[in-house]
Every structure is written in C-alpha cells, then in structure tokens.
Amino acid sequence: MPKTATDRFLIRRPDARSRHVGRGPSVFLRASVRLQRHRLNGLIARGVERPGEAALALRELQLTAPREREKAAKGIERVLVETDQPRYGLTASLPIHRAAVAVARPALRQLASKLRSDEAVDPRGVALASRLLTDGASPVYLPSPEDRGDREGLYRETRRALIALLPWEPALPDRPEQ
Numbered sequence: 001m002p003k004t005a006t007d008r009f010l011i012r013r014p015d016a017r018s019r020h021v022g023r024g025p026s027v028f029l030r031a032s033v034r035l036q037r038h039r040l041n042g043l044i045a046r047g048v049e050r051p052g053e054a055a056l057a058l059r060e061l062q063l064t065a066p067r068e069r070e071k072a073a074k075g076i077e078r079v080l081v082e083t084d085q086p087r088y089g090l091t092a093s094l095p096i097h098r099a100a101v102a103v104a105r106p107a108l109r110q111l112a113s114k115l116r117s118d119e120a121v122d123p124r125g126v127a128l129a130s131r132l133l134t135d136g137a138s139p140v141y142l143p144s145p146e147d148r149g150d151r152e153g154l155y156r157e158t159r160r161a162l163i164a165l166l167p168w169e170p171a172l173p174d175r176p177e178q
Helices: 029-036 037-045 054-063 066-084 096-118 124-135 153-165
Strands: none
Touching: 029 037, 029 054, 037 054, 037 124, 054 066, 054 124, 066 124, 066 153, 096 124, 096 153, 124 153
C-alpha cells in the first residue's frame, strides 16, 4: 500500500540498493490528466477524495510541485501589477476588478509568498489559488453589474486559499492519564 501519492508512481528495484527507477505514471495517464486538469482541479478544490483514482492522485502531486506553485504565484503577481497600470484600448483579457484587488492586495501578496515558499502545502490550496486566476467568474475579474458592490469577495476567497494551503494533520485524541 503506497504511503503517499508519490509512492504510487515509483517502482523500486528488488536489489539491496533499492533506488527508484526512472519510471513514473504512464504516458496515457499523464495525457489524461493534462486533458482533464481543469476538472480535476475543481474536484481537488472542492475537497473530493477518491483514494483509488490515479488521475486525481497524479494531479494532486502536480499541483504541489514547484512548477505549478510558481505558475500560480506569478499569475497572482501579474494581477497585482496589472491593477497598478492604466488599462489601454480593447483586449481579449477579462477586466480585473480593481477595487476588489485593492482590498485583497495584502492577502494576495501573502498567497503568492506562501506558494513560493519551500513549505509543504495541501493541493487543495493550490487548486483554489489557480481557480482564482483561471475561472472567469472568479472575484478577481469584473463581476456583473449587480455584484459590483462586493469588494470583499476576493479577499474572502484569497483567505480561503491561504487556509487550504496548510497541510492537514489529523488531531490525535487525548490519552486518558492512567
């Protein structure tokens, strides 16, 4: 029984050296995860756990890798920089909700910093941070006219991602003294 998601994809040599062989998940599994990454991110962001699903385990592993974490951190910093610059002309990008970003700026900086740190993170937090940037209905982007009054929505979602980044450790029950 694998102890972690990483152990599922590593094959050990039977000899005494017991080094990892360079084989990982199959090409088919990697391609499948690549095509389904947005759906898998959504499942992970909602906290869905399916212990036997290799695609979900691989996506969780990918989300906690430095490459994905750096990508999310850069995206958050890009939002902060774009908010400080005037918007010129027509573009294909969604307009950023500047008032919401101004309210959430300290939390967004903290989220980018936490994503860049060497500390272990929970994949759910990385998925939530990525969703802030990739979901057009995210509070990062200008909402519909009836929702424009909610400037704290982005702050709440950013704090939620920060809390979800903390690795979850089950609490051990207190031992009765004997």
